[in-house]
Each structure stands twice: as structure tokens, then as C-alpha cells.
Amino acid sequence: MHIKKDLRLTSFELINLILSIISIILSLILNDDNLIYGGKSLLIASIISILFIRICNINFIKFEINILQFQIFISIFLGTTLNFYSILPNFDFYLHLFSGVMCSVISIPIIKHFCYKSNLDISNLRSGFIIFIMLGFAALCGVLWEIYEFSVDKILLLNTQNNSLLDTMTDIIANTVGSIIFCVIYFFKHKEQAK
Known part of the structure; x- marks a missing residue:
């Protein structure tokens, strides 16, 4: 199966690129560290993310691309650039909760891709097996993110994790709960479609 890619940017991809450029320009004018760091x-x-979506041989639909871009928008633009991490209590928790949902959504085209490569029809797979893979993928993404945060903290002498096991575990749990919420919705949606 040859996948014909639509190389046009989605609205969310375009919005993120424009906001990043505006943030960088404003940071130079206002000499604001949050704006320069957030913009970059x-x-x-x-x-x-745009290159990944365009280069990889997986057929992502616009909704999946936009949910990834929305995650980038809320975590970086709202969280870092506009400092929502400090302004809104539990912003990080809800961000990780949404991240679990986003990772589960992104896992679906990946599952479909590997089914195709293995000559499997995804409709022949049990929904419990698909949910297991979605949950595992989202949990793995959450763990890899925490490893990334830990590594960046140690290498760049930062403190994004607040030197806290509690922060790390809360993030992983929120990510997993977000994935479970999506998996339950997915299960009931596909149960209805099977009738």
C-alpha cells in the first residue's frame, strides 16, 4: 500500500508555526525569557512533529495530526510561553491526562499500519487486544517523557520535575488514566458499531 501524503499544513500546524514566530519576535522586542524559550x-x-507526520509511512488523518498539534499548543504555548504551569493549579496534571488520550488516539494509525504490514485485517482483531496495545503505547510514551524530563534536568541542570518522585508518578498516573478513559470510550464505540 502506497500512502499518498497530503503535504499541506493543517490549521493547527499553521497556528503553532505562526504563534512560535510571533512569540520569538515579541521576545526580542520585550526581552522576555518565557517568550523566547516558549517560542523556540x-x-x-x-x-x-510536522516532519515526522510527513516522513513516516503511516497514514494519519487530520484529526490525529490536529490532536498532536493541540497537545503541543497547550503544553508549550499555554504552559511554557504563557506560564500556565504557574498560573493554573494542576495544569500539569490535566496536561498529562490529555496526553494519555492523545497518545491513545495516535496509536490507532500505528496499529493499522503494522496490521497492514503483517497482512492482518484490523477488524479481525479483538477490541481488547487493540485496547491493550493503545494503553501500552500511551503508558510507554508517558514513561519515555519522564525519562526525557529527568535527562534534560540532569544534563542542563534544570528542575522541571521539582526534584520530586511525586511529580513523576503523578504525571505517569495521569497519562495512564487519560489513556484508560479513551480506551473505555473506544471500547463502547466499537461495541455499538459491532451490533
Whole structure:
């Protein structure tokens, strides 16, 4: 199966790129560290995700691309650039909760891709097996993110994890709960479709 990619940017991809450029320009004018750090981070994350979606041989639909871009928007633009981490209590918890949902959504085209590569029809797989893979994928993404945060903290002498096992475990649990919520919705949606 050859996948014809739509190389046009989605609205969320375009919004993130524009916001990152505006943030960088404003940071130079206002000499604001949050704006420069947030703007650069948003630009890098947006470009990496855009390239990943376009280069990999997996057929992502616009909704899946937009949910990834929305996650980048709320975590980097709202969280870092506009400092929502400090302004809103539990912002990080809800961000990780949504991240679990996002990772579960993103896992579906990946599962479909590997089914195709293995000559399997995804409709022949039990929904429990698909849910197990979605949950595992989301949990793995959450753990890899925490490893990334820990590594960046140690290498760059930062403190994004607040030197706290509680922060790390809360993030992993929130990510897993978000994935479970999506998996329950997925299960009932597909149970209804099977009738």
C-alpha cells in the first residue's frame, strides 16, 4: 500500500508555526525569557512533529495530526510561553491526562499500519487486544517523557520535575488514566458499531 501524503499544513500546524514566530519576535522586542524559550520550543516541536507526520509511512488523518498539534499548543504555548504551569493549579496534571488520550488516539494509525504490514485485517482483531496495545503505547510514551524530563534536568541542570518522585508518578498516573478513559470510550464505540 502506497500512502499518498497530503503535504499541506493543517490549521493547527499553521497556528503553532505562526504563534512560535510571533512569540520569538515579541521576545526580542520585550526581552522576555518565557517568550523566547516558549517560542523556540514551540517552533522546534512543531517542525519535528510536522516532519515526522510527513516522513513516516503511516497514514494519519487530520484529526490525529490536529490532536498532536493541540497537545503541543497547550503544553508549550499555554504552559511554557504563557506560564500556565504557574498560573493554573494542576495544569500539569490535566496536561498529562490529555496526553494519555492523545497518545491513545495516535496509536490507532500505528496499529493499522503494522496490521497492514503483517497482512492482518484490523477488524479481525479483538477490541481488547487493540485496547491493550493503545494503553501500552500511551503508558510507554508517558514513561519515555519522564525519562526525557529527568535527562534534560540532569544534563542542563534544570528542575522541571521539582526534584520530586511525586511529580513523576503523578504525571505517569495521569497519562495512564487519560489513556484508560479513551480506551473505555473506544471500547463502547466499537461495541455499538459491532451490533
